[in-house]
Amino acid sequence: MRTLRRYLFLQIAAASGLVLLVFLGLLFILDAINELSNSNASATSFAHTLLLVSLQMPSRAYLILPIAALTGTVYVLASLAASSEFTVMRMSGLSPLRALQQLLGMGLLFSVLIFSLGEFAVPLAERASATLQAKSEGGQFGGTSLSSGLWLRNRQSGQDDQMINIRSVSASGELHDVHIYVLDGATQLVQTIDAASAVYQNSGTWLLRQVTSIRLPGQAGQTIQIKQLADLPWQTSVSPSVLNVLLLSPDHMSVVDLWRYVNHLRANGQAVQRDEIALWRKLLYPFSAVVMMLLALPFAYLHARSGQISWKVFGGIMLGISFILMNTLTSRLGLLASWPTWLAAALPYMLYGSAALGYFLWRVQYR
Structure with a gap:
């Protein structure tokens, strides 16, 4: 079972990493074109623009990694099912429960990576980007x-x-x-x-x-x-520490800085619901990788030929995008309807996680 776990992990990690690199490459090109169209066409501005775009990649990777993990996992599981390798694994002792445990473990590893990006890499890259822009604009940050x-x-x-x-x-x-x-x-x-x-x-x-x-x-x-x-x-x-927090948008703050920002607003009698929702979203977003694993697992039990793998991958991408859209939608609805902040942030995880787990159990039990 250890060999099987290692094999699945390497296959999923390689496929997810490749998908992530492809997405980041496309976004890098699009962002670079957009930035160059708004800057001077000199060699200095070109290098400056490329550096600015590069500093945006950690935040891009933070947002895209759950979808990349879902897409890579769907591709690997669909390929294994199409080539009957997954059938051999099941006959070798990979029960549905063990398969679920394996993917949840991989989802937790992806969650650690997402949390590290959001807590350390993204704030550092955004501050470096702001500093670089400040130097190019005469040493001034636009607040x-x-x-x-x-x-x-x-x-x-x-x-x-x-x-x-x-x-x-x-x-x-x-x-x-x-x-x-x-x-x-x-x-x-x-x-x-x-x-x-x-x-x-x-x-x-x-x-x-x-x-x-x-x-x-x-x-x-x-x-x-x-x-x-x-x-x-x-x-x-x-204080300067409060200003350092405020110079970043809530989406780019670390959990600690966002918590400080919420406390600052509350201490000054200001509305905090929007930022509390952002804090809950920041806390829960790493677990989106676990939800992605739950969404990907049923694809291994959909028996289809290799020609339908592309449709499964496309369906996985659409599921991931719909989850991100639902995450944004419930946050806006929670703000408008004054829902509890934790509910507005956690609702997509509960809906998609329970739906994926319920479909998986139904598929294994009755199909």
Whole structure:
């Protein structure tokens, strides 16, 4: 049985790896063409574009690996069934239960690989990509894809509420073009603080430079107070580590960073349902490989000739894509219908996993 397990593992790993390389190669070419069409046609920009596209490949592999595992497994099992090798394996003692155990074990190995990509490789590659883009754009990170910059909320006990807008962050962590809007308990604007830059000191203190402070009158008869300051200490809960998290989209954060981000939003009284769903999706996504193995296993018990292998592989690809689409759909529906966050993230896994397992048991028992 150990020899059989090794044989199945090598066959599935080789086929899945080949499918993954093909998908990544196609995406690399498409991304490179798209990036080159938006950049200058110089030798420097060409090399720069290829490096940027290469740094996107870990996130691509993270998303594609479950589908590649499903496609490779379906191909291997369908080929074994078409050549009667799987029949020989069954006669040699490979019961349906053992086959299920073997594939679930392989699915867990794929899950470890997916988790490692999402937790380590993807955040590092995205930060490296952001740094590379910052250097090419004069050393400035765009805090977000929106032209309005990065918006934050800072709420501390005993102090007024603050809405913060940061237009850009340098590669060294220095903030540029900072705007702070101070609100009182009645959510009325009482003060605006504009700074050309800000540097982190320690213990939650930033040093604002070239500051313009405008305090609005709170009562009739008071005048607007305008101050020009060379620098001004600014106490806030927004630390460089929080900014590092916010510069990445939730899909590219690690589980720890996303958990920190959710806690930051909750501490400032902001809506967290969307990001909690993203956190649950991040936690559950590695187990999509196990679901893919459950979907692939019935293909070994569909007796067909070798000419129908391509249709089985196509069906496996469609199943994988439908699972990804369902995963996105239930997240959106859960956000709209205010479902429990864990349910919105776990529903596709429960539906596809139970359906695949039920069909497999029915196929083995009655067919």
